[in-house]
Amino acid sequence: MEDMTFVLFGATGDLAKRKIYPALYNLYVEGKMPESISVIGLGRTELTNEDLQAQVEEALNEFSRRDVQSENIQEFLSKFRYFIFDAMKEESYDRLRKYIEDRESELGIPDNRLFYLSVAPRLVEMITTQLDKSGVSRTNGWRRLIVEKPFGSDLESARELNACLKQVFDEEEIYRIDHYLGKPMVQNLESLIRPNPILKALWDHDQIANVQITASETVGVGSRASYYDKAGAIKDMVQNHLLQLVMMTAVHHEKKLSPKQTEEKKREIMESLQPVEPENLSTHVIRGQYEEGELSGEAVPAYRDESGVTEGSNNDTFFAAKLCIDNEYWRGIPFYIRTGKRMNEKSTRIVIEFKKDTDDAGIVSNLLVIQVNPDESISLRVNMKDNSTDQFEPQYISFSDNSSTQPEAYERLLYDGMVGNSTYFAHWHEVELSWEWVQPILDAFEQDEVPLHFYPAGSKGPSASHELLEKDGFEWN
Numbered sequence: 001m002e003d004m005t006f007v008l009f010g011a012t013g014d015l016a017k018r019k020i021y022p023a024l025y026n027l028y029v030e031g032k033m034p035e036s037i038s039v040i041g042l043g044r045t046e047l048t049n050e051d052l053q054a055q056v057e058e059a060l061n062e063f064s065r066r067d068v069q070s071e072n073i074q075e076f077l078s079k080f081r082y083f084i085f086d087a088m089k090e091e092s093y094d095r096l097r098k099y100i101e102d103r104e105s106e107l108g109i110p111d112n113r114l115f116y117l118s119v120a121p122r123l124v125e126m127i128t129t130q131l132d133k134s135g136v137s138r139t140n141g142w143r144r145l146i147v148e149k150p151f152g153s154d155l156e157s158a159r160e161l162n163a164c165l166k167q168v169f170d171e172e173e174i175y176r177i178d179h180y181l182g183k184p185m186v187q188n189l190e191s192l193i194r195p196n197p198i199l200k201a202l203w204d205h206d207q208i209a210n211v212q213i214t215a216s217e218t219v220g221v222g223s224r225a226s227y228y229d230k231a232g233a234i235k236d237m238v239q240n241h242l243l244q245l246v247m248m249t250a251v252h253h254e255k256k257l258s259p260k261q262t263e264e265k266k267r268e269i270m271e272s273l274q275p276v277e278p279e280n281l282s283t284h285v286i287r288g289q290y291e292e293g294e295l296s297g298e299a300v301p302a303y304r305d306e307s308g309v310t311e312g313s314n315n316d317t318f319f320a321a322k323l324c325i326d327n328e329y330w331r332g333i334p335f336y337i338r339t340g341k342r343m344n345e346k347s348t349r350i351v352i353e354f355k356k357d358t359d360d361a362g363i364v365s366n367l368l369v370i371q372v373n374p375d376e377s378i379s380l381r382v383n384m385k386d387n388s389t390d391q392f393e394p395q396y397i398s399f400s401d402n403s404s405t406q407p408e409a410y411e412r413l414l415y416d417g418m419v420g421n422s423t424y425f426a427h428w429h430e431v432e433l434s435w436e437w438v439q440p441i442l443d444a445f446e447q448d449e450v451p452l453h454f455y456p457a458g459s460k461g462p463s464a465s466h467e468l469l470e471k472d473g474f475e476w477n
C-alpha cells in the first residue's frame with residue numbers, strides 16, 4: 001500500500017471514536033496500513049497532539065474489537081497529529097495545506113491524500129470547495145474523498161451535493177460510505193454463490209418465489225430524535241441501506257465481477273426497478289409508527305412520547321414495500337423489504353424463498369437465509385420427517401462464523417479506501433436512482449397520502465405489512 005496522508009475532518013466526533021479509530025488500529029495490527037502514514041485529525045476543539053492521541057487510545061479501549069496491545073500502541077498513536085481547524089473559515093485551509101505539506105516532508109512521503117469527511121452534511125460543500133481553492137486537494141499523487149451518509153436529504157439536494165463534489169473530484173475519487181456494504185455477509189454474496197454449484201442451481205428465477213430483506217431494530221429513536229423525526233425510516237434506512245441490499249442480492253453472482261462491472265450491474269438493477277405507481281402507494285408501501293409496548297419485559301413509550309419528537313408526529317419508524325425488478329432474470333419475482341424500530345428482534349437478513357412443488361400437509365417452502373447482522377450465518381430451511389410423529393417438520397441447516405477475527409465493516413471500507421477499491425461504496429448513479437425511486441414515496445408521505453399504521457413496540461410491525469405478503473400467498477420469514 002502506498003504511503004499517504006489521512007486527513008480526518010471530525011476527529012473529535014462520535015463516529016471517529018466509535019468506528020474510525022478502532023478500524024485504523026485493527027488495520028494497523030494486521031499490517032494493512034502503509035509503511036508510513038500521516039494521520040491528521042481536524043476539529044475546532046482546542047487539543048494538542050497528545051490530547052488527540054489520548055482520546056484515540058481511550059476510544060480504542062472502549063470500542064476496538066481487539067484489545068489494545070501495549071507493545072504497539074505507542075507506535076500507532078505516534079502517527080496522529082491534531083490540527084485546530086474551523087471548516088467555515090477560509091483562511092484555515094491555507095494553514096492546513098502548509099501543515100500537511102510539512103508533515104509529508106518530515107516523513108518523506110508522497111502527496112497521496114485521503115480526505116475523510118466525518119462531519120455534518122452542511123459542512124461538506126464548504127470543505128470540498130475550499131480544499132480545491134486552497135490547493136489542499138491539488139496533488140501530484142492520488143487523492144480520494146470519503147463521504148459519510150446521509151448523501152442528500154432528497155433527490156434535489158443529493159444532486160446539488162454531487163454537483164459540488166464533482167467540481168473538485170472525479171467520480172472514481174469519491175467514496176460514498178454505506179456501511180452495510182462493508183458487512184462481511186454482503187461482501188460474501190458473490191463468493192457464496194459462485195463456487196457452489198448447488199447454490200448456483202438454486203439461484204434461478206424458475207426456482208425462486210420471492211426475496212425478502214429485513215433490517216429490524218429493537219431500539220427506539222434514542223438521542224437521534226432531532227434528525228430522525230425529519231428523516232424517518234425511509235431516508236435513514238431505505239434509500240441507502242435497504243436499496244443497496246436489494247442491488248447486491250439482485251446482481252448476478254455467476255462470475256467474479258470487477259469493481260466497474262459491479263457498479264454497472266447495480267446500476268442496471270436500479271434502472272429496472274419499477275417506480276411505485278401512485279395508485280399502488282397505499283397497497284405496495286406500508287408506513288408505520290410504533291406505539292407504546294414492551295421489550296424484554298420492560299414497558300417502552302410510544303414514538304410520539306419520545307423526547308425530541310414533534311407532538312403528533314406522523315414520522316415513519318417502520319417501512320415495508322413490494323418491489324418489482326423488471327429485467328429478464330427477476331421479472332415476476334417480488335422483492336419485499338422492511339425495516340423498523342422497536343421491533344421484536346434485532347436482525348438484518350436476506351431471505352430467498354423457493355417455490356414449493358407440492359401442497360402436501362406440513363411441507364413448507366425451502367428458504368436460503370443469509371443473516372447479515374447481528375450474527376453472520378447462512379442457513380437452509382428444509383422439510384424433515386419426524387419418525388416419531390410421521391409428520392414433516394421444518395429444520396434449518398446452518399453455518400455461522402461469529403469469531404471476533406471478522407473485520408468490522410469500517411475496517412473493510414477504510415482499507416478499500418486506502419488501496420483505491422471502490423467496489424463496496426455507493427456510486428453516484430445508484431444513489432441518484434435510489435433517490436428517484438424513493439422521492440415519490442417521500443412526497444406522498446409528506447402529503448399524508450399513505451396511511452400511517454401503528455404497531456405496538458416489541459411487535460413484528462403493523463398488520464398491514466403482513467397483509468402485503470399474504471395477498472401474494474407469502475409470509476415474512
Ligand SMILES: NC(=O)c1ccc[n+]([C@@H]2O[C@H](COP(=O)([O-])OP(=O)(O)OC[C@H]3O[C@@H](n4cnc5c(N)ncnc54)[C@H](OP(=O)(O)O)[C@@H]3O)[C@@H](O)[C@H]2O)c1
Pocket residue numbers: 009010011012013014015016018042043044045085086087088117118119120121123148149150
Ligand atoms: N455517529 C455515527 O454513528 C454515524 C453513523 C453514520 C453516519 N454518521 C455521519 O458521520 C458524520 C459525523 O457524525 P458524528 O456522529 O461523528 O458527528 P459529531 O459527533 O457531531 O461530530 C462532528 C464533528 O464535526 C466537527 N465539526 C463541527 N463543526 C465543525 C467546523 N465548523 N469545523 C471543523 N470541524 C467541525 C466536530 O468537531 P469540533 O466540535 O471539535 O469542531 C466533530 O469532530 C455525520 O455526517 C453523520 O451523519 C455518523
